Amino acid sequence: MTTQSSTPLVTLKLLNKEYGQFTAVNHINLEIEKGEFLTFLGSSGSGKSTTLSMIAGFETPTSGEILLHNNSLIHVPSHKRGIGMVFQHYSLFPHMNVRDNIGFPLDIRKVPKPERDKKVDEILKLVQLSDFADRRPNMLSGGQKQRVAIARALVYEPEILLMDEPLGALDKKLREDLQDELRQIHRRLGITIIYVTHDQDEAMRLSERIAIFKDGEIVGLGSGTELYNTPPNAFVASFLGNSNFLKVRIKSESQAQFEQQLLTLGTQSHRIPDQTDVLLMIRPENIYVLPKEQAAQEPLAADMNEILATVEETVFLGESYTCTLVTQSGQRLMGKAVAREHTDVTAGSEVCVRWSTQHSCVYEQWSEQDIMKAS
């Protein structure tokens, strides 16, 4: 977790970008701390790339402010922002070899030749490409090209590195290797990285903080753990990982009615008036499915809820088991358990479904679209 210093490195203030009638980025506010690894996560068209482009200087905001060390960047052209950037399609200079590609930013800054060569050699070693220094980009594989692009963006030691879906064009194995490499580079150099991706696994794996974008707004901001365990809204809950949503009715500060029984809500305080219909969210891995006989032997702990359901289907996924459950009123739930801890339940059998009260979250407002993925 980043330490809160008095002035953030980058501040976005009411940043807004409109294309005619369409609002790509809607008055967002964000503070980016020095040295942190922040990811913009969202589906395509959510405004994450537009925001990055505005920070890089490729797009001019319709209104709002971008501050670097409290100085406005709005009228600074991109080549004077001193920012490093890595693009999805590498965007290497095809007419230069690897060494000259990486040396390009240093040549522009008129770094003396011996120093330039030394820096290029160092960075080549960092990205493990020393043997390929004299090749042209078209002689490299996708992963190698992207490492050259990363080296080119790092060589002049910018304060901020922007990465726009840099691993999107690579296959899964290579992507994971590069993710690990990237995390190490970040740790070693202590550079601030703003990373754009639509891949939530990648966001979780890499970043210290994640900003979740939806329709041009930031709808969730926090560490992966925070966002996953206590999502601020139903959209984040369903976007990040899998989730179950039960429709319940608030009865008191700590209780809600589900079907014919009362459920205990967690410690999460809410100010929702009684009799309101709300969504109760529980992650599949927090759900315990017990055959009725076993449930009879294991008394319900005080901080647990229990409902009855019928098993619709069980699926073995190697490391885990999932089972689809249907409650008496027809609402669907998904349970997930590590395979070796899984107790045998068969499709069609009646089971008890339990979860800890602290593993549930309550949302007063949601749209059906938000929770579509879950059902």
Added chain:
Amino acid sequence: MSARIYSQKWKDTSLLLPILLFLGIFFLIPLISLLVQSVTEPTLGLVNFTELLATSTYVQVLANTFLVATLVTLFAVLLGFPLAWCITLFPSGWGRFLLNVVLLSMWTSLLARTYSWLVLLQSSGVLNKMLMAIGIIDQPLELVHNLTGVIIGMTYIMIPFVVLPLQASMSAIDPMVLQAASVCGASARTVFFRVFLPLCKPGIFSGALMVFVMSLGYYVTPALLGGVSNMMLPEFIVQQVQNFLNWGIASAAASILIAVTLVMFYIYLKVQTESPTSSHTGG
């Protein structure tokens, strides 16, 4: 099944026979006889070549030819470059319109276009009248029947041959590469000279070569817009053959033209292999 028959057909070189015969009879044999003529007529030896390179009026013709070809190439590239860039930048709006203008002008009769330039440029022509009416000049400028006229007319005619290959190589450049250069700290000027221009090099090169070689051998436009006093090589050849029946000198001059073209082509092959054919870096 049919694919196999096709591949067999392609392998069957006998299909090439007609074109080989055609080229052999109507191109290769005359060419060889031309070369032979240049060293045998009127006597065996390099007399024609020494005469060509020793007589000052003949050398002047050679110099004119190379001067015009060089200047036309230079102007066509300088004017064609922004045109090609504009066509690449706005492929649907203005660019499309400009491309159509370029293509249309290329498809219009060469004679018609050359005579139009005559009408525009002559001393009582539109351009001179206009400049005199505004009061910029008192005497009509001599824009035609000299090398100026030739260069103006030929530059116009050659522009499409620069624009088309140049536009092809510009549209192959990934705009993100230019953005990448800018984010690396390069000013617009530096991006242009260090990244954009080098990536256009193949297009500039093939366009310029085409224009240069075509200009060396161009006849109609120089004949109509040029003057008698400063002739170009093709006019000289025609004159030697038609007026003086001097086949030896004419053949020698033609041989020089062919030799220069071959040298240019060789240089082109050498340079072209070293530059990237496209800027595509993905995948």
